[in-house]
Amino acid sequence: MSAHMQPSSRGGTLVMVLYLAFLILPIYWLVNMSLKTNFEINTTVTLWPNDITFEHYIKIFTDASWYSGYINSLTYVALNTVISITLALPAAYAFSRYSFVGEKHLFFWLLSNRMAPPAVFALPFFNLYSAIGLFDTPWAVALAHCLFNVPLAVWILEGFMSGVPREIDETAAIDGYSFPRFFIKIFMPLIASGIGVAAFFCFMFSWVELLLARTLTASNAKPIAVTMTRTVSAAGMDWGLLAAAGVLTIIPGALVIWFVRNYIAKGFALGRV
Amino acid sequence: MDKPVNNRAWLLVAPVFLIVAFSAIVPIMTVVNYSVQDTFGNNQFFWNGLGWFQELLDPSTELGGRFLDALWRNLLFSAIILAIEVPLGILVALSMPREGWKVAATLVVMALPLLIPWNVVGTIWQVFARADIGLAGWAINALGIDYNYTGDPLAAWITIVVMDVWHWTSLVALLCYAGLKSIPDAYYQAARIDGASRWAVFTTIQLPKMKRVLLIAVLLRFMDSFMIYTEPFVLTGGGPGNATTFLSIDLVKIALGQFDLGKAAAMSLVYNLIVLALCWVFYTVMTNTGTERRQEENPA
Numbered sequence: 231m232s233a234h235m236q237p238s239s240r241g242g243t244l245v246m247v248l249y250l251a252f253l254i255l256p257i258y259w260l261v262n263m264s265l266k267t268n269f270e271i272n273t274t275v276t277l278w279p280n281d282i283t284f285e286h287y288i289k290i291f292t293d294a295s296w297y298s299g300y301i302n303s304l305t306y307v308a309l310n311t312v313i314s315i316t317l318a319l320p321a322a323y324a325f326s327r328y329s330f331v332g333e334k335h336l337f338f339w340l341l342s343n344r345m346a347p348p349a350v351f352a353l354p355f356f357n358l359y360s361a362i363g364l365f366d367t368p369w370a371v372a373l374a375h376c377l378f379n380v381p382l383a384v385w386i387l388e389g390f391m392s393g394v395p396r397e398i399d400e401t402a403a404i405d406g407y408s409f410p411r412f413f414i415k416i417f418m419p420l421i422a423s424g425i426g427v428a429a430f431f432c433f434m435f436s437w438v439e440l441l442l443a444r445t446l447t448a449s450n451a452k453p454i455a456v457t458m459t460r461t462v463s464a465a466g467m468d469w470g471l472l473a474a475a476g477v478l479t480i481i482p483g484a485l486v487i488w489f490v491r492n493y494i495a496k497g498f499a500l501g502r503v
Numbered sequence: 504m505d506k507p508v509n510n511r512a513w514l515l516v517a518p519v520f521l522i523v524a525f526s527a528i529v530p531i532m533t534v535v536n537y538s539v540q541d542t543f544g545n546n547q548f549f550w551n552g553l554g555w556f557q558e559l560l561d562p563s564t565e566l567g568g569r570f571l572d573a574l575w576r577n578l579l580f581s582a583i584i585l586a587i588e589v590p591l592g593i594l595v596a597l598s599m600p601r602e603g604w605k606v607a608a609t610l611v612v613m614a615l616p617l618l619i620p621w622n623v624v625g626t627i628w629q630v631f632a633r634a635d636i637g638l639a640g641w642a643i644n645a646l647g648i649d650y651n652y653t654g655d656p657l658a659a660w661i662t663i664v665v666m667d668v669w670h671w672t673s674l675v676a677l678l679c680y681a682g683l684k685s686i687p688d689a690y691y692q693a694a695r696i697d698g699a700s701r702w703a704v705f706t707t708i709q710l711p712k713m714k715r716v717l718l719i720a721v722l723l724r725f726m727d728s729f730m731i732y733t734e735p736f737v738l739t740g741g742g743p744g745n746a747t748t749f750l751s752i753d754l755v756k757i758a759l760g761q762f763d764l765g766k767a768a769a770m771s772l773v774y775n776l777i778v779l780a781l782c783w784v785f786y787t788v789m790t791n792t793g794t795e796r797r798q799e800e801n802p803a
Contacts, residue, residue: 242598249595250612253669256631257615259638263630275641313522321519324512331510336520338786343527345782347730349751350771353758354530377526380519440622440733441755455620473630476623483618484611491607494614494677 264473271469286474299454302368309372311432314379315425322387340381351377352445359446370446375439379432386431390424423493430490437483454479537768555769566766573753580749581728584667588724592675599680613673625737628666652739656746659739663747666734675720682713715792722785729778750774
C-alpha cells in the first residue's frame, strides 16, 4: 500500500475518532438506559447504571407477546430474503447477458419501485392483502417488501454478474452443460459474494422497514418494532423496557454485519466499483 | 461490449416482472380509483372527477397549501442532509484506516446504524435528545442553552437533521470507501513522482474515481430522504405544530388518520409522479456516466 492510502495525517485519525464516537454515543446511551430501573431513569441523569438491573430483559424474554414479535419479524425477513434472491437471480442474469425488447424500460421501471414511497402503498396494500386473505400473516409483509427488495436484488446481482467474463458461459455451453446445470454448478459459485451481499441488503431493508409491516399486521404477525410502540402505560412511558427492546433489535443486524464485514464496502457500491 | 439480442431473456425476467407488477400495479390502480371519488364512509363512493387533483395543485385551498408546505419542507430537508452527508461521507472515507484489524472494526461500527429498524432509530434519538432523560438534551441544557425539541421547531429540525446524519452518513462513506479502494496504487505512485499536492491527488485521482459511487449515494440518499417517514414520526410526530411534517407523514395522516381516501390517493399519485420524474433524471445521468466510463476504458 502506498503512502497516500495510509491515514496519512493525525487529522484523519481525529476525524475517525470523532465520527465513531458520534455513532456510538446514542447507542451507548440506549444500552445504559436499558440496564437502569425506571426510577433511576426518571429521577437522575447518570452515565452508568447505579443500580444495575436486568428486569426489562427478563420481562421481554418471558412475555410471549414480546418474544413472538421477534419471531414474527425474523420470519417475514427470512421469507422475503429467500423470495427476493430466488426471483432476482435469473432476471439479473438476463439483464447482464442479453439485450431484449424493453430491456431499458423494464430496468428503469424496476428501479423506480425501489424509490417509490412506502407511504403511497400502505393503504392499497392493506386493501389488497385483506382481499386475498393474507392480512396479518408473515407472507403479506414478505410479499409487500418484495416491492423494493426484488428490484434492489436485481440491481446488485446484475452488477456482480457483469463482472464475470462471458467466455465462461460460452465454454460451459461448449462443454455440454445445460443452462440450469451451468447456472447452479458453475455460475452461482462465481458470484457467491454477490449473492451474499444481495441477501444482506434484502435482510437489511426488510428488517428496518416499519410502515408497511405495521399496516399489514394486526396481532398474529405483529413485528417486534410495532410491539415496541405499546410501552406507554397508565404510569407513563416505560423507558427502560423500550430501551431494552431497542437494544435487542440492534443485535440481529450487528450479527449479520459481522458475517459480511469484508464485503460491506463493495456491497454498498452495489457491485459497481 | 454489445450484448447479444435474445428475446427469450424475458422468460428469465418474467417471475420478477410478475411479482413486482402484482405489488406495484394492482395497488396503483386502487389509488387511481380512489383518487377520482369521494366517500362519506360506509363504503359509499361518489364520482369526483379531477376535483381532488385541482384542489391539490391549487395552493390557495387548504389541501393544496398543505401539500405545497410539506413538499417545500421535504425538499429543504433533502437539500440540507445532502449538503452535510456527502462532504462528511467523503471526508470520513478518506480518513478511514486502510489496513489491519482497525478496518474491520471501523466497518462494523459504521454499518451498525444502517441496520437498526427505523423506528428504533427514532427511539434512540428520542431517549438521547430529550431534555429530561437524554444525555444530549441534558448536556446541552446544562451548558445553558435552552433546548427542547418537542416545543421548539428549530430544535426539532436540528435534531432530525443530526439524527439523519447519524443514521445515513456511513452509507455515503462506505460507498466512497469502495470507490477509493478500486484505485490502483500506480496512480498514487505517479502522483508522488509528479510531486502532486494532497489536494491535487484528491481532485484529479480520487474524486473522479468516486464519481460513480457518489452518484449512487446521492440518488439513494435523495430518494430515501424524500420518503422519510418513520424516524421523524417516532421522534416528533411531525410537530411541533406541522414544523416537521414531511410528505409521507402528511400522506399517512390524511390516509390512515382521517381516512380521506380521495385526497390521500390524489396526493399519492402526485407524490409518486414527482419521485418518478426525479428518479428518471438520476437514472439518465447515471447510465450516461456509465457509458462514458466504458468508452474511456475501451476506446474504439
